[in-house]
Amino acid sequence: MIDAVLFDWGDTLFRFEFDDALLEEGWAAGLAATGCDGLPGHADAAARFRERYVPLLWRPGSLDEIEYPELVRDCLGSLGVEVDDAELERFLAAEHAAWEPARLIGDSTHALLDVLRERGLRTGLVSNAFDPPALLHRDLEQMGLGERLDVAVFSSETGKRKPHPAIFEEALGRLGVDPTRAVFVGDRRYEDVRGAKDLGMATVQAFWFRADDDERGLDPDFEAFTPMDVLNVVRRLNGEL
Numbered sequence: 001m002i003d004a005v006l007f008d009w010g011d012t013l014f015r016f017e018f019d020d021a022l023l024e025e026g027w028a029a030g031l032a033a034t035g036c037d038g039l040p041g042h043a044d045a046a047a048r049f050r051e052r053y054v055p056l057l058w059r060p061g062s063l064d065e066i067e068y069p070e071l072v073r074d075c076l077g078s079l080g081v082e083v084d085d086a087e088l089e090r091f092l093a094a095e096h097a098a099w100e101p102a103r104l105i106g107d108s109t110h111a112l113l114d115v116l117r118e119r120g121l122r123t124g125l126v127s128n129a130f131d132p133p134a135l136l137h138r139d140l141e142q143m144g145l146g147e148r149l150d151v152a153v154f155s156s157e158t159g160k161r162k163p164h165p166a167i168f169e170e171a172l173g174r175l176g177v178d179p180t181r182a183v184f185v186g187d188r189r190y191e192d193v194r195g196a197k198d199l200g201m202a203t204v205q206a207f208w209f210r211a212d213d214d215e216r217g218l219d220p221d222f223e224a225f226t227p228m229d230v231l232n233v234v235r236r237l238n239g240e241l
Contacts, residue, residue, distance in 0.1 A: 008186030009127035011209040030095035063164040065155040068130040108227040113148040125152040163195025189217020
């Protein structure tokens with residue numbers, strides 16, 4: 001029997017569309033929000049961040065999450081801009097808000113979560129995301145996901161990235177659910193499928209946004225080509241099909 005269904009976030013519950021123009025807009029908004037004098041041009045600042053720091057955001061195989069606020073502070077310092085904690089917080093909030101057009105929620109996301117909860121199942125989210133947790137939880141509220149999830153755990157909270165067991169265990173612990181009575185749904189064979197499977201969770205690979213073939217990963221127990229396929233997996237695991 002299954003008591004809970006946990007999801008990855010990006011390319012599962014929503015799609016993130018990177019746009020280089022938004023990188024510049026984010027830096028323009030962030031720099032303005034600091035209120036500092038003698039600021040560099042946002043295009044030059046964004047170019048430096050793109051060249052020196054963006055490669056650090058995604059380190060293949062790393063299980064430790066980066067400290068994104070300190071990365072931004074370091075970049076600002078290299079541009080001659082020293083910020084205190086309050087100024088950095090304003091930068092991060094403004095920069096994050098500028099990326100809102102890139103966060104596109106799936107058409108069936110709300111409906112799937114609603115029907116799972118109507119069936120008495122707990123729902124959760126486990127995501128590799130380096131942004132400050134408060135901003136990420138705000139995103140969930142704005143997307144209408146906060147009210148539909150019993151728990152949401154980000155790698156920027158735990159310091160560990162999927163497939164490290166700690167981030168999955170944190171979510172399962174908050175839910176009070178044994179991993180053998182939970183399903184994990186995600187698009188990535190390494191981070192999502194392998195990480196959840198190693199803990200004993202049933203796994204579903206989501207194909208509705210992308211088809212991942214990472215050789216470091218494992219084969220999922222089930223495949224889902226539409227979000228509503230997840231419901232059929234749950235029904236099968238609970239002996240209804």
